Structure formats: C-alpha cells, structure tokens
Amino acid sequence: MKKKEIIIISIFVIIMIAFLGAYKLYTDSLNKIIVQVVHNNEVIIEFDPDKDAVYKFTGSYGHMEVEVKDGMWRVTNEECPNHICSGVGWVSKDSYIPIICIPNEVYVAVKPE
Structure with missing residues (x-):
C-alpha cells in the first residue's frame, strides 16, 4: 500500500470511531429516566433510579421514605392508615x-417525556 492510501484509511477509521462514540453517548442519554415524587401536584423530589439512596419527605398525612436500589424504588416507611403504598x-x-399514597396525597412515578 502506498502512504497516501494508509493515511486515507486511517482518517476513515478515526471518523468511524468518532461516530460510534457519538452514537453511544446519544443512545445512553435517550435511555436515561428520572423518577419524580409528587405531592399536591408539585414535584418535591426528582431522582436518578441508577443511584442508590433513601429519600425522606412529608406528605399531607405524615412522613414517608422512598428507597432506591439497583434501578428500582419502593416506599419503605410511611405514616398512613393502611400502608398500601409500601405493600406495592x-x-x-x-x-x-x-x-400512590392517597392519604398523603403523594405519588412516585417515572417523569413523563
């Protein structure tokens, strides 16, 4: 191969690697979701489900906790009569x-796009 052909092939390979990297970044950003905790139609907490944490807040009836672990979330502790939301x-x-916790007027859901 001539030197000119090697340079052209090298440039082509570099451009392809750059396009693949940009495509990966773009598709990763599309798959990212945000979860919202909403109280009285007002977003009080937004979180990334890929980051483990415990969020504490107060609803209309009492205190609540949302645990986030391994891309999933749940209500762990809540002050309300029936504890249905932690049973989910x-x-x-x-x-x-x-x-949804009706007594606390709170729901936890994926942010609408």
Whole structure:
C-alpha cells in the first residue's frame, strides 16, 4: 500500500470511531429516566433510579421514605392508615404503575417525556 492510501484509511477509521462514540453517548442519554415524587401536584423530589439512596419527605398525612436500589424504588416507611403504598413493593422503569399514597396525597412515578 502506498502512504497516501494508509493515511486515507486511517482518517476513515478515526471518523468511524468518532461516530460510534457519538452514537453511544446519544443512545445512553435517550435511555436515561428520572423518577419524580409528587405531592399536591408539585414535584418535591426528582431522582436518578441508577443511584442508590433513601429519600425522606412529608406528605399531607405524615412522613414517608422512598428507597432506591439497583434501578428500582419502593416506599419503605410511611405514616398512613393502611400502608398500601409500601405493600406495592419494588417498581422499575419497566413498570407503568406508579406508587400512590392517597392519604398523603403523594405519588412516585417515572417523569413523563
């Protein structure tokens, strides 16, 4: 091969690697989701489900906690009469059902796009 051909092939390979990197960054940003905790139609917490944490807040009836672990979330502790929202268990981005606590007027759901 001539030197000119090697340079052209090298430039082509570098451009292809750059396009693949840009495509990967673009698709990763599309798959990113945000989860919201909403109280009285006001977003009080937004979190990334890929970062493990425990969020504490107060609803209309009392205190609540949302645990986030391994891309999933759940209500762990809440002050309300029936504790139905903690009975829902773990929810992930693939679940279309939000966690709702009617006495606290709170729901936890994936942020609408």
